Amino acid sequence: MTNVQHVYDDGLCMQCGTCQGICPTGSVALTWDLRVGYRLSVEEKTCTDCGRCHDACPGPGLDFSASAWWRERNEGAPFEDFLGPWRRLCFGWASDPEVRHTGASGGVATALMQSALETGLVDAVVAVRMSPTNPMEAEAAICRSAADVAACRGSKYNVVAINRVLRRILDEPGRYALVGLPCHIQGLRLAQRRSRRLRERVTLAIGIFCGLTNEPRATAVLARQAGLDLAHVREVSYRGPGWPGGVRFVSAPGLTRRRDYPDYVDRRFMALTPPRCRVCPDALAELADVSVGDAWLDRFEGSDGVSDIVVRTPAGERLLDQAATSLVLQAASPAEIVASQADTYDVKRGACRGRLWLRSLARRPLPEYPGLALSASAADRARSAAGAAQERLFRFLVDRRYPDRRGSSGA
Numbered sequence: 451m452t453n454v455q456h457v458y459d460d461g462l463c464m465q466c467g468t469c470q471g472i473c474p475t476g477s478v479a480l481t482w483d484l485r486v487g488y489r490l491s492v493e494e495k496t497c498t499d500c501g502r503c504h505d506a507c508p509g510p511g512l513d514f515s516a517s518a519w520w521r522e523r524n525e526g527a528p529f530e531d532f533l534g535p536w537r538r539l540c541f542g543w544a545s546d547p548e549v550r551h552t553g554a555s556g557g558v559a560t561a562l563m564q565s566a567l568e569t570g571l572v573d574a575v576v577a578v579r580m581s582p583t584n585p586m587e588a589e590a591a592i593c594r595s596a597a598d599v600a601a602c603r604g605s606k607y608n609v610v611a612i613n614r615v616l617r618r619i620l621d622e623p624g625r626y627a628l629v630g631l632p633c634h635i636q637g638l639r640l641a642q643r644r645s646r647r648l649r650e651r652v653t654l655a656i657g658i659f660c661g662l663t664n665e666p667r668a669t670a671v672l673a674r675q676a677g678l679d680l681a682h683v684r685e686v687s688y689r690g691p692g693w694p695g696g697v698r699f700v701s702a703p704g705l706t707r708r709r710d711y712p713d714y715v716d717r718r719f720m721a722l723t724p725p726r727c728r729v730c731p732d733a734l735a736e737l738a739d740v741s742v743g744d745a746w747l748d749r750f751e752g753s754d755g756v757s758d759i760v761v762r763t764p765a766g767e768r769l770l771d772q773a774a775t776s777l778v779l780q781a782a783s784p785a786e787i788v789a790s791q792a793d794t795y796d797v798k799r800g801a802c803r804g805r806l807w808l809r810s811l812a813r814r815p816l817p818e819y820p821g822l823a824l825s826a827s828a829a830d831r832a833r834s835a836a837g838a839a840q841e842r843l844f845r846f847l848v849d850r851r852y853p854d855r856r857g858s859s860g861a
């Protein structure tokens with residue numbers, strides 16, 4: 451079988467949506483589910499076994515070695531484990547105080563996308579918003595104006611199969627920028643490898659740093675903890691205003707509940723993470739043109755938000771140059787960027803190695819990442835075994851305390 455059904459059945463699906471986006475016969479269905487995110491099924495009757503979905507799937511792993519095919523884009527650029535390839539490193543924020551204040555960190559992703567549209571680098575931007583019909587579900591949006599982009603600002607700690615949108619991009623001519631987590635950018639690049647049309651149309655990829663994301667029910671649990679009935683929740687946002695901001699629910703009839711960012715990202719919330727995310731080592735979206743994250747450094751504490759910026763390719767450099775008046779930039783060193791990601795480094799190296807080891811013990815199929823040193827030390831193993839046990843306990847407690855009352859939707 452050359453389709454992605456076995457990737458899903460093996461527990462390796464990253465829920466990026468690439469397979470559905472590029473399937474020429476519409477044979478891949480993704481059904482959204484409050485509990486896990488997207489359930490995948492391939493319609494065997496219409497699938498022609500062309501293998502495109504399989505070739506573009508990042509689930510089985512990716513080559514991170516120095517000779518990897520995707521490193522061509524970064525020719526001549528310095529490279530470091532975890533940081534990936536870079537041409538320029540900065541801290542920065544949007545020069546428009548409103549964009550900065552309402553962004554997740556410095557509003558840099560929004561400012562870059564708005565500038566790409568305004569300077570004509572692209573005709574449209576693919577970003578992420580919460581679904582207007584289901585406030586627990588995040589979805590991709592095609593933005594054609596600065597206002598559309600602004601409506602997508604802020605991080606959504608929720609799975610989103612952004613790359614389903616590749617279907618529309620293949621059908622609707624134009625030049626696009628796509629913003630996504632490392633898994634989305636990996637899926638995009640794999641799809642572009644086989645599709646000239648996608649290479650010509652998606653001319654910019656803006657990567658968002660990612661430690662881990664969450665199953666949709668993590669958001670539902672937060673709403674219930676805030677005393678809200680899910681059926682009455684109308685709006686959800688996870689970050690801002692200000693840095694680092696907080697989660698905010700608006701519920702009928704006009705109730706608002708808010709909790710600060712570090713407080714709600716607790717062990718119970720983080721237990722509700724798709725298991726595949728725990729064995730993904732790409733934190734900083736190494737295949738993007740530009741990657742952005744939070745500059746978690748003491749020296750920026752109390753500011754209105756600062757983003758890490760890693761420019762990786764000539765296309766990324768052009769984007770940053772074009773956006774010069776929309777951003778305030780300070781040069782950063784590789785050590786400073788890595789230091790700003792101390793917690794994420796732990797998740798994507800020590801904890802990831804330990805989780806890979808646990809999966810191998812359970813004889814579950816493993817993703818492969820040539821070029822990365824991912825064999826677990828005794829300390830990684832001990833910590834991950836304890837972490838996994840605690841996660842199972844939290845999942846059990848959440849199931850008991852908050853049984854699901856909403857089912858599936860979408861296709």
Ligand SMILES: Cc1cc2nc3c(=O)[nH]c(=O)nc-3n(C[C@H](O)[C@H](O)[C@H](O)COP(=O)(O)OP(=O)(O)OC[C@H]3O[C@@H](n4cnc5c(N)ncnc54)[C@H](O)[C@@H]3O)c2cc1C
Nearest residue numbers: 553554555556557558559560577578604606660661743744
């Ligand atoms: C699940 C998740 C995990 C993260 N983990 C880390 C981390 O470990 N360390 C770190 O420094 N930063 C992490 N970030 C990134 C951080 O929260 C900010 O998004 C980043 O600093 C950019 O901020 P900004 O103000 O420049 O972006 P904004 O101007 O606020 O724009 C953010 C953009 O991100 C896009 N976006 C939001 N949610 C998602 C999503 N779920 N999938 C794809 N795209 C999305 C939106 O389309 C929006 O355009 C994470 C973000 C997410 C969504």
